[in-house]
Amino acid sequence: MTHKNLTIKEIAQRSGVSISTVSRVLNNSPSVSNEKREKIQAVIHENDYQPSMVARSMVSKRTHTLAIIAPDINNPYFTDLISEIELIANQSNYSILLFNTMSAGNRKVETKDSIEISVFKSILEKQVDGIFILGGDIDKEDLSESYLTALNHLNSIIPVVVIGQYQNGVNCHFIDRNLKYGVTLITQHLLSLGYRDIGFIGGEPKIKITTERVKAFKEILSLYSSVNEETIILNDYYAKDGYQAIKLLIEKNILPKALVAMNDQVALGAFRALNDYHLSCPEDIAIVSCDAFPDADFQTPRITNVNQHNHDLAQVALTTLLFYLDTTEILPENMSQHLPELVIRESCGSKNIGGLKL
Amino acid sequence: MTHKNLTIKEIAQRSGVSISTVSRVLNNSPSVSNEKREKIQAVIHENDYQPSMVARSMVSKRTHTLAIIAPDINNPYFTDLISEIELIANQSNYSILLFNTMSAGNRKVETKDSIEISVFKSILEKQVDGIFILGGDIDKEDLSESYLTALNHLNSIIPVVVIGQYQNGVNCHFIDRNLKYGVTLITQHLLSLGYRDIGFIGGEPKIKITTERVKAFKEILSLYSSVNEETIILNDYYAKDGYQAIKLLIEKNILPKALVAMNDQVALGAFRALNDYHLSCPEDIAIVSCDAFPDADFQTPRITNVNQHNHDLAQVALTTLLFYLDTTEILPENMSQHLPELVIRESCGSKNIGGLKL
């Protein structure tokens, strides 16, 4: 803390030129004599001079910073997205301002005034160039009026890209997650293995990700079998919830032959509960998941799941946002993204049952 | 993007006062007549006016932003720290600029010029008020000369707090992790259960976290038994590495009776490998871990491990950094933090062996 960064003025003085000329070499303007350019560059280098982004932002109106709003950065789904966005953003010379709204996860906070709305204020203050919303309030089926106005106001000043399901009345750009396709894929896999008695576990009830998936699940299941509402247990997205779901099904004595879990964590919790009741997957029950997390291939049993290609999602989101940064007012067509991909491992019991066809 | 944020000038005009007066109400200066204050506040509210942090930073030299440099935000250890730091920082009105250096993890990048050094430059540019380094290059046993100068230069301008082991020649403030204590604790537990043939798996070889732990492991083990270097397998911090380690030990036919794993992920990978060889934990071998990750209690077997109380670490780190922000030049005494805590579950086999004492 003894040192301080020099200013362009001091660089100019030490190089014996004007501020303007230094600015020119900083911005690679061609109209500077080689002699002075070299001298200036030498001085810059000697003093480890870094131009102040703050001052630059002052005039350019750009902070080269993007905000990410995520509800729970301890959840692998979000960190996967965040790390991918961060990577690509850095390559395009943008930094990431991270806001963890804690509106999901172990340490979830319930307040009457949404944390997210107050986060919007901070973001406005910070004058980021663009904003990603990865989940949280935006996923609720019943958006509050105040949240909606706050979000639309935000979006009217700074472009917002939401990774999630489209919501009526929200003006932001949505990157759709193709939620239905993934569940359909994996439920179909269970069906094609011969399972008919299939339930669904995990996911918060009034959240779009959950409701959309459950809806798609019921649709496909009802084509081949009947839906038993009792074996659809919605609580939350974590291991404890898979555990609780299994416990409930067993206690009520309605454990089905197969289950679709919201994600790998829920599946993990389910495995644990089964073990505690001396049952095992896939012998006694098949369990698959809609959302792959990093260690699926190391769990016992290895989890049959759907790889949602979140990396790819992040890429599309960033491209979209960068687009809006420059070319205001024009809407791009939906960009391509990889479709969810079924990854067959052990927990579906495909090895045991062995390819019954539909 | 149709709207734009007003400036203080426009607020002043619409309120019929000078810029200075508006600035006074923004900063709660007492010397403003009630009449004008109310008028101005009304105008501010009507227009959703947010003062520009950029302009404020320009004059105050403070951005109210802290940077976090982490090597792999897909690793629960880091997200745990990040989310805790973010939470407390927000409460103190600081925002978090996140830099993921990808110097660890699945997508690790190797370059001749350290990514971290280039991150230092971005950070300098952004003029954050303080910096956290959570891991990465700083943990290397042999720090490169260029990294060291870059880091010390950075720290001479912006205060840096490192969560990690002290390094000679680095001037930053270090928050020590008490690494030794945790391994000692858990190794002692194995010893007290009667195990003598104990190995160690996981962790990158030339990284301080690893070397410190292995050293402590050897120290305590050698008091009661002999150390077999062959059963110490250092590769990396992830599930694949636990898997690989077990595979190696089995192939060389030197699988010990118990293993200390670097962290829960390594343990998970080890469980998986055992299963593939039709062995099981803890019946055939006990496996415990030095670093707890969220789902330890849902794995099969439930993992006996050490809770390092990382939350607490984050708290200390933030307090330290905030201290340096205001009171330059003075060193605070080490703040208290929770000691690592042994959590006995199943994977140590304590239930089977049942309390042999040392």
Place this chain on the structure above:
DNA sequence: CACTATTATGAAAACGTTGTCAACACTTTT
């Protein structure tokens, strides 16, 4: 050789705040 392009340079305004200072209108003190 005068006249116009072209290139290199610096002065000064602008960005949106805060902070210092002076000025004004009142009170209060002497």
Place this chain on the structure above:
DNA sequence: AAAAGTGTTGACAACGTTTTCATAATAGTG
């Protein structure tokens, strides 16, 4: 009644850049 204090207010400099504009120096043209 003059002096001194107190509470409100606005003008203006400052923060570190970029950008616009004018100008000086050089080269190219008829």
